[in-house]
Amino acid sequence: MKLFASHTSPFARKVRVVLFEKRIEYDLVVTDVSNPDHPAAQLNPLGKIPVLLLDDGTAVYDSAVICEYLDTVTPVGRLIPDDPRPRMLVKRWEALADGLMDAAVAIVFEQRRPAGERSAAYLQRQRGKIDQSLQQLAVELGERAYCHGESFTLADAAVGSALFYLDLRFAEVPWREEHPNLQRLTERLEKRKSFEESAVPQA
Ligand SMILES: N[C@@H](CCC(=O)N[C@@H](CS)C(=O)NCC(=O)O)C(=O)O
Incomplete structure (x- = not known):
């Protein structure tokens, strides 16, 4: 494939x-x-x-x-639980992380438009979505080692991808300082081979 x-x-x-x-x-x-x-x-x-x-x-x-x-x-390394409630919770983590990515990507695309065509109100609205979703991710994570349950799931794949994208495109967003628990999560995730292998290649 x-x-x-x-x-x-x-x-x-x-x-x-x-x-x-x-x-x-x-x-x-x-x-x-x-x-x-x-x-x-x-x-x-x-x-x-x-x-x-x-x-x-x-x-x-x-x-x-x-x-x-x-x-x-494949049954190898199941990432989404089968039972309805935990399954819904993992998919909800994914939805929140995907929403953060949608807002961040929207800002990147808007900023590529000619300066006179950009909407400050639109940019501000998308930035608000980033801040609110970061807030909620931090509340949901609390002091746990992984987003859901005791091991790596699709929730961690989604949240890690969203947070590392902020590092790539939004260095000015102080998510690490404001949410130390998200910072701790990414310290764990960036050591995983799956995140190492999918990182943006260094020029
Ligand atoms: N909901 C989609 C979003 C994917 C998405 O927004 N991809 C961006 C790149 S990060 C894209 O292809 N944008 C091109 C466009 O919107 O024309 C997904 O989860 O796959």
């Missing part, structure tokens, strides 16, 4: 962490979405990455659908 993704997309990183944790082999097709003719646009009508292309030609999107699919195709 092939994964159409960029090195910087936080949604793609979440999927790559899951692929690594599940020990699933794939080919990475590095895709630049700023080029309107990028190859994943033929596979996903929304023109977004990541897209997982299965060997039978089925295109799978978006990242949440890909992660859920991958977790069920």
Whole structure:
């Protein structure tokens, strides 16, 4: 199978962490979405990455659908619990982290527009979503070592991908100082091979 993704997309990183944790082999097709003719646009009508292309030609999107699919195709390293309530809680962590990523990516795209076309109100609204979701992530995490339960789950894959994206694009957001428990979580996550392998390559 092939994964159409960029090195910087936080949604793609979440999927790559899951692929690594599940020990699933794939080919990475590095895709630049700023080029309107990028190859994943033929596979996903929304023109977004990541897209997982299965060997039978089925295109799978978006990242949440890909992660859920991958977790069920092999029992290795289950990342989403089966029972309804814990399953819902892990998926809710993912939804919150994905929402943070949506707001952060929206700001990055808005800032690429010509200065006169940018909306300060829109940027402020998205920044508010980042701050509020960080606040909630920190409250939910408390003093636990992992987002949900006693071991690594999809929740950690999603939250780590969102927080490391802030490091990449929003160095001015003081999330480490304001939320030391999130900082402790990322110290644990950045040592995992799945996060190491999916990090943005150093130039
Ligand atoms: N809900 C989607 C969001 C994916 C997304 O926003 N991807 C960005 C890159 S980080 C993208 O491809 N943007 C291109 C566009 O919006 O045209 C997912 O979870 O996969």
